[in-house]
Amino acid sequence: xxxxxxxxxxxxxxxxxxxxxxxxxxxxxxxxxxxxxxxxxxxxxxxxxxxxxxxxxxxxxxxxxxxxxxxxxxxxxxxxxxxxxxxxxxxxxxxxxxxxxxxxxxxxxxxxxxxxxxxxxxxxxxxxxxxxxxxxxxxxxxxxxxxxxxxxxxxxxxxxxxxxxxxxxxxxxxxxxxxxxxxxxxxxxxxxxxxxxxxx
Amino acid sequence: xxxxxxxxxxxxxxxxxxxxxxxxxxxxxxxxxxxxxxxxxxxxxxxxxxxxxxxxxxxxxxxxxxxxxxxxxxxxxxxxxxxxxxxxxxxxxxxxxxxxxxxxxxxxxxxxxxxxxxxxxxxxxxxxxxxxxxxxxxxxxxxxxxxxxxxxxxxxxxxxxxxxxxxxxxxxxxxxxxxxxxxxxxxxxxxxxxxxxxxx
Numbered sequence: 296x297x298x299x300x301x302x303x304x305x306x307x308x309x310x311x312x313x314x315x316x317x318x319x320x321x322x323x324x325x326x327x328x329x330x331x332x333x334x335x336x337x338x339x340x341x342x343x344x345x346x347x348x349x350x351x352x353x354x355x356x357x358x359x360x361x362x363x364x365x366x367x368x369x370x371x372x373x374x375x376x377x378x379x380x381x382x383x384x385x386x387x388x389x390x391x392x393x394x395x396x397x398x399x400x401x402x403x404x405x406x407x408x409x410x411x412x413x414x415x416x417x418x419x420x421x422x423x424x425x426x427x428x429x430x431x432x433x434x435x436x437x438x439x440x441x442x443x444x445x446x447x448x449x450x451x452x453x454x455x456x457x458x459x460x461x462x463x464x465x466x467x468x469x470x471x472x473x474x475x476x477x478x479x480x481x482x483x484x485x486x487x488x489x490x491x492x493x494x495x
Numbered sequence: 496x497x498x499x500x501x502x503x504x505x506x507x508x509x510x511x512x513x514x515x516x517x518x519x520x521x522x523x524x525x526x527x528x529x530x531x532x533x534x535x536x537x538x539x540x541x542x543x544x545x546x547x548x549x550x551x552x553x554x555x556x557x558x559x560x561x562x563x564x565x566x567x568x569x570x571x572x573x574x575x576x577x578x579x580x581x582x583x584x585x586x587x588x589x590x591x592x593x594x595x596x597x598x599x600x601x602x603x604x605x606x607x608x609x610x611x612x613x614x615x616x617x618x619x620x621x622x623x624x625x626x627x628x629x630x631x632x633x634x635x636x637x638x639x640x641x642x643x644x645x646x647x648x649x650x651x652x653x654x655x656x657x658x659x660x661x662x663x664x665x666x667x668x669x670x671x672x673x674x675x676x677x678x679x680x681x682x683x684x685x686x687x688x689x690x691x692x693x694x695x
Contacts, residue, residue, distance in 0.1 A: 416668055417617040423668050431670065452664065452673040453684055459668070460660020464652065468616060468623050468659070470631065473652040484653055487695070488688050495687070 317355050320345045324366035329421040333363060333428035363429045367412065370405035373434040381441045389490025393482045396458050400466055401478060413467060442493065453492040461485065517555050520545045524566035529621040533563060533628035563629045567612065570605035573633040581641045589690030593682045596658050600666055601678060613667055642693065653692040661685065 323345035327336040338359055342349040356362045364372055376399075380392050399405040415422040435455065439447040461481070464470045473481070523545035527536045538559055542549040556562045564572055576599075580591050599605040615622040635655065639647040661681070664670045673681070 414617055417614055417663075427668055427670050435670075449672050449676060449680075449684075452670055455670060456660040456664045456673060457657050457688070458660065459663050460656040460658065463617075463659050463663060464656045468627055470627050470635075470652055470655060472649045473656060476649060480649075484649075484692070488657070488691055491688055491691065492684070 316345075316347065316351065320347065320352055320355060321362075321366045324362045328363060328366060328425040328429070329419070332424050333432060336363075338362070360433060363425075363433070367426065367429065368408050369412070370402070370408040371399050373430060374437070377434045377437045380438060385494065386490070388493055389488070390482065390486035392454060392458070392489050393485035397461070397478060397481060397485075400462055406466060409462065410466060413462065444494075450493050454489050457485065457488055457492065516545075516547065516551065520547065520552055520555060521562075521566045524562045528563060528566060528625040528629070529619070532624050533632060536563075538562070560633060563625075563633070567626065567629065568608050569612070570602070570608040571599050573630060574637075577634045577637045580638060585694065586690070588693055589688070590682065590686035592654060592658070592689050593685035597661070597678060597681060597685075600662060606666060609662065610666060613662065644694075650693050654689050657685065657688055657692065 320341060324336070324341045327341050327344055331340070336359065338352050338356075339349050341362060342352045345352070352362070356365065360374065363369075376395055379395050380388060383391055400409055412426065416426050417423070435448070435451050439451045442450065444450060461473070464473050465476075465481070466474075468474075520541065524536070524541045527541050527544055531540070536559065538552050538556075539549050541562060542552045545552070552562070556565065560574065563569075576595055579595050580588060583591055600609055612626065616626050617623070635648070635651050639651045642650065644650060661673070664673050665676075665681070666674075668674075
């Protein structure tokens with residue numbers, strides 16, 4: 296991401312970008328993603344919702360993807376996750392996925408954000424839909440395409456079941472002994488199962 | 496809880512109370528399981544909380560286990576689940592678990608109750624603790640003991656990660672294509688993975 300200018304000449308009829316403009320755009324984006332979902336939300340619609348010009352939204356955010364990542368407070372860019380997972384030997388993809396996924400959850404900030412995201416998804420169908428659509432387009436579809444198997448989308452969503460369940464059990468329900476197992480043990484246990492879901 | 500009228504004059508022996516006594520006992524049990532957890536809750540403590548004699552609680556519920564199952568509105572008795580899973584060839588245990596677990600979720604009443612339970616667990620740490628303790632004692636420990644491997648508890652809790660994740664993805668987040676996959680496909684995909692977690 297390139298550094299952005301912080302001042303802009305607003306067009307007539309639009310509110311100028313005040314000190315909290317970025318926050319207001321994010322708030323409008325959150326609302327739009329929850330109300331309409333990821334697919335139906337556009338930069339233009341978020342601008343309208345925030346009462347600013349679309350160019351001002353572009354001034355702060357490169358793309359809709361970035362608006363989604365920031366407004367949902369994702370602890371990591373899912374496009375980077377997809378790239379990391381795909382970069383390396385196919386027969387070790389299960390291990391890479393386990394390592395990358397648990398790595399996000401093991402960082403204190405990542406864990407806090409992911410917990411909040413899980414709670415919102417379970418508590419609100421609108422947030423669940425927005426997350427479902429966003430994650431599908433930013434990570435599941437690219438990984439499925441790269442895998443290329445005819446049932447790749449099913450395989451990738453089965454990986455999601457194992458990962459989301461691990462997160463639920465270890466970090467939200469805190470069921471033992473998974474909750475306090477050491478990280479390497481969990482990676483070793485998950486790797487072959489994720490590999491089986493994808494290529495077995 | 497405010498002092499309550501006890502027109503039912505509880506005494507030792509089988510005496511039904513008023514029309515709502517059973518519901519009041521369940522309410523007291525829910526509160527106790529959430530406040531103190533499963534382990535620290537007793538029939539006696541629930542009776543005290545409900546303002547009735549312990550014998551009256553026993554009149555409605557055989558045991559603390561049953562109080563837990565009823566007050567948490569579990570759609571199925573976890574002790575029956577454990578028995579079904581353990582009854583049969585060890586090399587098909589993964590398939591039996593997948594079939595039994597998805598069977599509970601596929602029934603309309605089961606799905607409604609399980610959704611509510613998941614939402615409560617994620618929304619409240621107290622409910623998560625009560626469920627964690629109850630499920631550990633009623634299903635995970637008996638199955639672990641029957642398996643007999645030195646790492647049986649870890650293996651069984653890994654099975655829980657896969658099952659809970661499947662439930663989250665299919666029934667709560669509704670991520671495709673898992674959300675609309677046919678039941679037999681999901682059983683076929685889960686069976687070898689659950690088997691691997693348990694005996695691989």
